[in-house]
Amino acid sequence: MSMPSADTPLYNHPLPELESWLRERGCQQDRQELNHWWLEKSNWKAQLWLDTDQITVVYDVDGSEREIQRSFKYSLSRQDVEDAVFGGP
Structure with a gap:
């Protein structure tokens, strides 16, 4: 399965593709809370949640x-x- 084009709304991306996209951007998935992700850059950190909408x-x-x-x-x-x-x- 290939990733939809970059101008495609996120709701048209299969969840495994979204997860792969986040990993490719350096995010790490929480092993306990699978919709929770972490990202660390040189001067900031972020937590991401893949919520329902x-x-x-x-x-x-x-x-x-x-x-x-x-x-x-x-x-x-x-x-x-x-x-x-x-x-x-």
Whole structure:
């Protein structure tokens, strides 16, 4: 099975493809809570949840005491979500 084009809404991606996409971007899946993912970059960290109707991302920026939470509906294209999530807070 090949990944749908980047302009395809996330709701048209099979779950195994979405999980593969997250792994390719450096995310690690929580072994206990399978819809929970982690990502670490040089100056920020993020936790991602694959919820029923959206991806929820909570960013932890180094040196900051506050978290930034964002949600992205599955109706957005994979490219739009990729740009927003992996671009950082």
